[in-house]
Amino acid sequence: MSSNTIKIGILGIGGIGGFVGAPLAKKYKDSTTQIIFICRGATKNAIQKDGLIFESKGIKETIFPDLVSDNPTEIGILDVLIVTSKSYSVSEILNTYKDCISTETIIITLQNVVNAREIVRETLPELGQIMEGCIYVASNVKKPGQVQHVGGPGKIFVGGEKENKWLIDLLTAGGLDITYVSDINQILWKKYLFVAPVAAITSAYKVTFGQLLEDKDLMHILENMMIEIQSLASKNNINLTKEDIETSKDLLTKFPFESKSSLQLDFENNNQTEKTFLVDYVIENCTKNEIQTPFYKSVNDRIISQSKH
Incomplete structure (x- = not known):
């Protein structure tokens, strides 16, 4: 020093x-x-x-x-x-x-x-x-x-x-x-388990955290996206539990109803976005590890089709 x-x-x-x-x-x-x-x-x-x-x-x-x-x-x-x-x-x-x-x-x-x-x-x-x-x-x-x-x-x-x-x-x-x-990796993956799927789904469906919580169908998709991340984490020797998924879903209740993810705000404001790190990273690395990502892919398709309009 x-x-x-x-x-x-x-x-x-x-x-x-x-x-x-x-x-x-x-x-x-x-x-x-x-x-x-x-x-x-x-x-x-x-x-x-x-x-x-x-x-x-x-x-x-x-x-x-x-x-x-x-x-x-x-x-x-x-x-x-x-x-x-x-x-x-x-x-x-x-x-x-x-x-x-x-x-x-x-x-x-x-x-x-x-x-x-x-x-x-x-x-x-x-x-x-x-x-x-x-x-x-x-x-x-x-x-x-x-x-x-x-x-x-x-x-x-x-x-x-x-x-x-x-x-x-x-x-x-x-x-x-x-x-x-x-063991920071465990914590990084736990945070990613929340941030990445929530960012993707709120951007794809243009909903706030509160609206997401109230929509059973979207919460079902969110949970399955988290399960896809859980599979990817295990390939990186990180064990994310069912309880971690429940904790992540519950985290949504800790934010004001009208909260939006930063990914969603960047899309709305036509800024450069972190989609590469929050969406593409998951799909690409799951593909490499032969993990199926039907939920992540459908949300990604929706984001892509919207950004074209």
């Missing part, structure tokens, strides 16, 4: 980046821990000018980190990089900021995928110590530089070869609910 200063970069200040970055930047203002928001375009301009406007539980705060930048030279070598961008941008972004990453830099991934390590290593074969992670939260961008925490507890789980207890302690003291687990 460089001198006495610890430099933590938050890469991508969207819904998740804002949720993670806001408490850290607030807590560590004017301390030996430097919080850097790495973002570009309208988001960078808005935060540089007016700070990050963060709303949670009815409270609105304006937060200025130590630095807001998209310039690798200005950012310098980071001790920690928390990657909160969408899955489809991870490779490109890591490539852009590889000069900020040393062999010692701890990279925390918070994407909704089960193969984050592979994605990072394709771009950075040698650099960084990877801690794969996941976060349970619904947090959205209202407009560039304005983030609203909508629901979900904001619990973060991370795992990796090294526990890096100092870092977990630092992030906890900074206001994050973060836990190190020795």
Whole structure:
């Protein structure tokens, strides 16, 4: 670690980046821990000018980190990089900021995928110590530089070869609910069991979480999509139980009725989407493992036919 200063970069200040970055930047203002928001375009301009406007539980705060930048030279070598961008941008972004990453830099991934390590290593074969992670939260961008925490507890789980207890302690003291687990893969798959099928089905049928819960036929399809993921997980030596499936279905009740998946929002707003990671990944890897995916395929067909209209 460089001198006495610890430099933590938050890469991508969207819904998740804002949720993670806001408490850290607030807590560590004017301390030996430097919080850097790495973002570009309208988001960078808005935060540089007016700070990050963060709303949670009815409270609105304006937060200025130590630095807001998209310039690798200005950012310098980071001790920690928390990657909160969408899955489809991870490779490109890591490539852009590889000069900020040393062999010692701890990279925390918070994407909704089960193969984050592979994605990072394709771009950075040698650099960084990877801690794969996941976060349970619904947090959205209202407009560039304005983030609203909508629901979900904001619990973060991370795992990796090294526990890096100092870092977990630092992030906890900074206001994050973060836990190190020795078997992160089990947790990544449990989250994926919820996120991937829910994202796919809400996008295909254009329903909110509440509408999905009330529709018996859709819940039947959802459960069968989860069973297809369960089969894929077992090929990866991850045992997802019937109870895990029930827990995942029950998780829908923990969100407001009108909640939508981020995949669905991206389709609605004609943004680039994470379909490759949440839908195609399942179908392709099941096919490789000779697992039938009739439910995933029918939902995928429906998404494809809709995006053509």
